[in-house]
Amino acid sequence: MRGVVMYAPGDVRVEEREDPRIIEPTDAVIRLAATCICGSDLWPYRGIEPVDHTPMGHEYVGVVEEIGSEVKNLKVGDFVVGSFVISDNTCEICQSGFQSKCVHAEFVAATIGTQAEKARIPQADGTLVPTPGQPTPDMIPHLLAASDVLGTGWFAAVAAKAGPGKTVAVVGDGAVGLMAILAAKQLGAERIIAMSRHPERQKLARYYGATDIVEERGEAGIEKIKELTGGLGAHSVVEAVGTQESFMQAVGATRGGGHLGYVGVNYEVSIPGIQMFFAGIHALGGPAPVRRFLPELIQLIWEGKIDPGKVFDLTLPLEEAAEGYKAMDERRATKVLLTL
Structure with a gap:
């Protein structure tokens, strides 16, 4: 063969x-x-x-x-x-x-x-x-x-507790991130924020249910999410990239007591323990x-x-x-x- x-x-x-x-x-x-x-x-x-x-x-x-x-x-x-x-x-x-x-x-x-x-x-x-x-x-x-890719995005949204009344932020506009948007919409999320700088992917994100687009990254991206959520951060955040910047951006965008679902394969990510400790969030992820x-x-x-x-x-x-x-x-x- x-x-x-x-x-x-x-x-x-x-x-x-x-x-x-x-x-x-x-x-x-x-x-x-x-x-x-x-x-x-x-x-x-x-x-x-x-x-x-x-x-x-x-x-x-x-x-x-x-x-x-x-x-x-x-x-x-x-x-x-x-x-x-x-x-x-x-x-x-x-x-x-x-x-x-x-x-x-x-x-x-x-x-x-x-x-x-x-x-x-x-x-x-x-x-x-x-x-x-x-x-x-x-x-x-x-x-x-x-x-x-759909199953992974779905798991990420479930792990992040996406659902009715929730604001969901998705870090990553690749295939998994786009599928997480689809999943969040199907699970009944009220608001879905896609973090993307790619015009074609933004269009598909909107098609699958994104209500907002954030192009900023890093600390600026975190601040934009907080600005859109009354200073609190999103209830549910999906990390679908697997880089140091994307993971810490996802942690920072999650409100206190919120849920982070991480599915980006992260060979090079080092998570500062003290930052995770004081974030006060739930985190679940890994191979879907x-x-x-x-x-x-x-x-x-x-x-x-x-x-x-x-x-x-x-x-x-x-x-x-x-x-x-x-x-x-x-x-x-x-x-x-x-x-x-």
């Missing part, structure tokens, strides 16, 4: 990879209908995270081609959406809603790589969710978004338990109530994956969909 391999920072190639096969009886093999490039894929691309001939990709939708002998909830021919973290969905941690910390947790990107024609998915019953039927082609980008939300998100997409696939602003064939990485790295694209 054809698949994306990152040889070294900035060196992305599409080459022949071994076809996946059933190894464990709980496995499934799927033929992908679409895949995409994640903002977190830019960490190794930029040399911040180690990479060496690594299969890439962790967002995926497709059709089940083969199942192991212990797979009970899926059948060959099912169209499925999967989480970017493998989970059994039955352990105590999963049952508490944190499938990304499952006792069998395994990052899809670390061992599988779904920027490819096919993929082996371990713990298939716990990781894959079948759609109500076969989707139309125009539904596939929306379902693909649910595999990570996407599997927890997949049934609900798939149903919302199936019924046409949300359209997260609009976050894909560049579509390329799998063979042109290197150009997709370059476009996202240079901020010429928010999120790249790869067709198969």
Whole structure:
């Protein structure tokens, strides 16, 4: 099969990879209908995270081609959406809603790589969710978004306690931040402040439910949020970038007693303990338990109530994956969909 391999920072190639096969009886093999490039894929691309001939990709939708002998909830021919973290969905941690910390947790990107024609998915019953039927082609980008970026933005909004009567501030206008805006709107937030300097992303933020746009950053951004909230700060803040500046801006924008949901992968963030201590806020984040939300998100997409696939602003064939990485790295694209 054809698949994306990152040889070294900035060196992305599409080459022949071994076809996946059933190894464990709980496995499934799927033929992908679409895949995409994640903002977190830019960490190794930029040399911040180690990479060496690594299969890439962790967002995926497709059709089940083969199942192991212990797979009970899926059948060959099912169209499925999967989480970017493998989970059994039955352990105590999963049952508490944190499938990304499952006792069998395994990052899809670390061992599988779904920027490819096919993929082996371990713990298939716990990781894959079948759609109500076969989707139309125009539904596939929306379902693909649910595999990570929508689920991550949704978790961030839930972690931040977005809801009726709340003012939500979203730090970051990338794909996850935009999905957090969509989620906050669906959860009933009264006011949604998008922090963005990018005109096209501002338009999409407005489309998904943002009521205000703040272009200032750092301390100036914090002061602007406070100015818009009577000097108090937002009830709910989403941090969807993962840099030192964005994280501290999110902390500063959260009112006393408010909630911060952080989902930006933060390799270089150092949190001053004394500042967090005196902030007096709730904070919850980390890798999103996407599997927890997949049934609900798939149903919302199936019924046409949300359209997260609009976050894909560049579509390329799998063979042109290197150009997709370059476009996202240079901020010429928010999120790249790869067709198969």
